[in-house]
Amino acid sequence: MIALVPREFHLFQAAGRSFLYLVPSAAVFALDEATSAVLRVVSERAGEGEDGVVAALSDRFEPAAIHAAVAELLEVRAIGYEHQPLDTPPRVLPMMPFPLNTMVLNVTNQCNLACTYCYEYGEDKIVDTAHGKQPKFMSEETARQSVEFLLRESGPTAHVTFFGGETLLNFPVLKATIAYARRRAAEAGKTIDFSLTTNATLLRPEIIEFLAEEQIGVTVSIDGPRELQDRFRVFHNGAGSYDVAAPKIKELLRRHRSRPIGARVTLTSDTLDITRIYRHLTEEMGFWEVGFAPVTTSPQQQYAIGEHGFDRMLDQFRRLAREFADAIAENRHHGFSNVKDTIEEIHKGVSKAFPCGAGLGLLGVSTGGDVALCHRFAGSDEHKFGTVNEGIDRARQAAFLEQHHIADKTDCSRCWARPLCSGGCYHEAHVRYGSTTRPNLHYCEWIRGWTETCLEVYGELSERNPAFLARLDRAEARAEVAV
Numbered sequence: 001m002i003a004l005v006p007r008e009f010h011l012f013q014a015a016g017r018s019f020l021y022l023v024p025s026a027a028v029f030a031l032d033e034a035t036s037a038v039l040r041v042v043s044e045r046a047g048e049g050e051d052g053v054v055a056a057l058s059d060r061f062e063p064a065a066i067h068a069a070v071a072e073l074l075e076v077r078a079i080g081y082e083h084q085p086l087d088t089p090p091r092v093l094p095m096m097p098f099p100l101n102t103m104v105l106n107v108t109n110q111c112n113l114a115c116t117y118c119y120e121y122g123e124d125k126i127v128d129t130a131h132g133k134q135p136k137f138m139s140e141e142t143a144r145q146s147v148e149f150l151l152r153e154s155g156p157t158a159h160v161t162f163f164g165g166e167t168l169l170n171f172p173v174l175k176a177t178i179a180y181a182r183r184r185a186a187e188a189g190k191t192i193d194f195s196l197t198t199n200a201t202l203l204r205p206e207i208i209e210f211l212a213e214e215q216i217g218v219t220v221s222i223d224g225p226r227e228l229q230d231r232f233r234v235f236h237n238g239a240g241s242y243d244v245a246a247p248k249i250k251e252l253l254r255r256h257r258s259r260p261i262g263a264r265v266t267l268t269s270d271t272l273d274i275t276r277i278y279r280h281l282t283e284e285m286g287f288w289e290v291g292f293a294p295v296t297t298s299p300q301q302q303y304a305i306g307e308h309g310f311d312r313m314l315d316q317f318r319r320l321a322r323e324f325a326d327a328i329a330e331n332r333h334h335g336f337s338n339v340k341d342t343i344e345e346i347h348k349g350v351s352k353a354f355p356c357g358a359g360l361g362l363l364g365v366s367t368g369g370d371v372a373l374c375h376r377f378a379g380s381d382e383h384k385f386g387t388v389n390e391g392i393d394r395a396r397q398a399a400f401l402e403q404h405h406i407a408d409k410t411d412c413s414r415c416w417a418r419p420l421c422s423g424g425c426y427h428e429a430h431v432r433y434g435s436t437t438r439p440n441l442h443y444c445e446w447i448r449g450w451t452e453t454c455l456e457v458y459g460e461l462s463e464r465n466p467a468f469l470a471r472l473d474r475a476e477a478r479a480e481v482a483v
């Protein structure tokens with residue numbers, strides 16, 4: 001007798017049936033009654049052979065159905081033979097040179113706001129923007145050199161995201177760079193597109209007009225209704241920014257219809273009223289979608305989200321995710337982008353060796369032209385990968401990837417959520433633990449709870465609106481054709 005044992009999977013229920021999330025392949029597998037029953041027997045009676053499984057289920061299924069279910073579960077590696085070694089995350093490093101897809105350009109490290117929790121100016125900052133070597137504003141020349149760098153390093157498509165500080169403090173350079181990049185990309189036969197993040201307080205009619213005309217993707221950093229926004233997002237004199245930002249955002253949303261505009265909310269322990277924030281930003285302000293991210297900070301800060309805060313956050317995320325599932329099942333729009341983004345990853349079978357594209361397809365550029373891991377590290381010597389003029393230090397990039405592979409994060413290597421989490425944001429790890437190599441173990445429960453919720457929504461949509469998931473394939477196929 002060869003004993004059968006369960007392998008790495010996560011079982012979940014959706015739309016009244018059982019599904020498996022197969023960890024090594026990151027695939028979702030719907031179970032019928034026979035496969036479900038076989039899996040239960042193998043999981044509960046470790047060491048049982050196939051004949052034992054048939055005997056245990058002989059009153060409910062024909063032997064042929066049980067053998068077929070065992071074969072299917074073996075094939076997808078939901079179960080295996082006891083003597084066979086477990087699948088471990090393969091230590092495969094990406095082919096180099098990896099094409100640069102997204103360049104985040106920090107056009108300034110200055111800001112007209114002084115948000116209490118800001119990673120750029122608060123106590124947790126990495127880059128000394130006040131006394132460091134980086135200029136306060138990126139020059140037009142450095143921006144042009146950055147464009148040339150991107151066009152050298154990218155494949156057929158390239159994306160520029162303007163970031164800050166407050167991006168619009170350097171609007172003249174931003175505007176000139178877009179014109180230059182469009183011309184140079186056309187000459188190079190490449191497709192290029194642009195987006196920016198702003199706090200919206202400096203929007204003016206001519207800027208809004210430009211963003212709309214040029215079809216620039218816009219994300220607005222905003223934390224919700226007045227009293228939540230004004231808790232942390234304040235001017236240097238301490239005055240809240242809601243009353244300045246809100247009318248400008250409304251004008252932006254009215255005029256800029258060429259691309260959907262999203263809001264990006266930073267959650268703190270004091271501002272966890274997620275449902276209310278969502279309603280305000282979508283129904284009252286008119287944002288197409290809203291994404292939420294917990295504040296990145298050391299645990300000592302009073303606004304850091306603690307264990308109870310993560311529970312509260314998860315509870316509200318789950319409620320909004322349910323609302324998303326019901327809306328999508330009826331072919332209505334829902335703007336909760338956290339769930340939409342994760343569902344897209346699940347659908348594509350994403351299994352990450354690294355938590356995000358930082359240092360790989362995404363790089364940040366500081367105001368002085370230093371190339372770094374991502375925008376949050378731009379200007380930090382410790383996380384520098386080269387300069388826009390000299391190019392990427394390939395040896396340094398390779399060493400970084402060597403040190404940050406999921407296979408080396410021992411705590412993560414047996415976690416069922418690792419295909420989507422892969423240890424979490426490097427910046428968060430740096431702030432929490434002082435090292436980008438550390439996994440973010442302070443939020444595992446939250447990550448696993450949230451991943452489970454997204455799997456449930458995915459399973460439910462596969463039953464209630466499979467056409468929606470099929471459209472994700474077509475959207476991807478269109479992107480490939482565009483490439």
Ligand code: SF4
Nearest residue numbers: 412415418421423444
């Ligand atoms: S950080 Fe936690 S949740 Fe994420 S992969 Fe590692 S162990 Fe899993």
Ligand code: SF4
Nearest residue numbers: 356358374425426427
């Ligand atoms: S390291 Fe963190 S902040 Fe930087 S790109 Fe990755 S997830 Fe975003």
